[in-house]
Amino acid sequence: MDRVLVQTNVLKANQEVAAENRRLFAGEGTVVINLMSAPGAGKTSLLEATIPALKGQYNLAVIEGDLQTDLDSQRIRALGVPSHQITTGTVCHLDARMVARALAEFPIQKLDLLIIENVGNLICPASYDLGESLRVVICSLAEGPEKPKKYPVMFHKADFVLLNKTDLSPASGHDLKDLMTNVWEVNPRAVVFAVSCKTGVGLEDWIACLREVIASAAWQSHRGYESSNLCSQA
């Protein structure tokens, strides 16, 4: 019982800071994506495939979350885009306070899009609002189609779901349709993109959708909007 109370208080305190972050982002007119997945599903690879297509047109920045190292931030900076690394030590998710602290050192003025790559983990990050406009979840087909059913909270709260590593379907023996069915079973309103960050398949639709999100005023009403108004199911 006490443990439940502590957890409730932690999440309530997080929610208050997330609301402050969200006010700050809205004031700056910045779309903020909370990018989540299991370790290695392809978060940084997606950024590497997406950023070159957007950076000439929009002001972008990335906040990276990892337990140790700034390896992912180095990958983003190599693309010519600013990136700030948060190292969490032993903590398995980012929280709103960590993001607020990062913003003090990493000004976001005049940004069109800020992407926050969360710590690789399909469980805890789902419970911590960072103040984002959109939740994007990547799921690797190579790891099997049952993940949405086993980790439903993460998928249930997602606005967009990218099914990555579709190039590995023949080698892994996993069927993309099974994975898609399981995503929609958990979250029928999720906008789903089947992609391969390695071959580039499916990325055009994802990038076009992001352009629409940035251009649209719809995001300003933050999570009250219907994501299906912005992009149709891929």
Ligand SMILES: Nc1nc2c(ncn2[C@@H]2O[C@H](COP(=O)(O)OP(=O)(O)OP(=O)(O)O)[C@@H](O)[C@H]2O)c(=O)[nH]1
């Ligand atoms: N075959 C294949 N490999 C991919 C694809 N996308 C990413 N990878 C590989 O998967 C590995 C992990 O990719 P990352 O982008 O580092 O994954 P991540 O989710 O950022 O990993 P963490 O930050 O450690 O959680 C790398 O070796 C990538 O080259 C894909 O579409 N197909």
Ligand SMILES: [Mg+2]
């Ligand atoms: Mg990464």
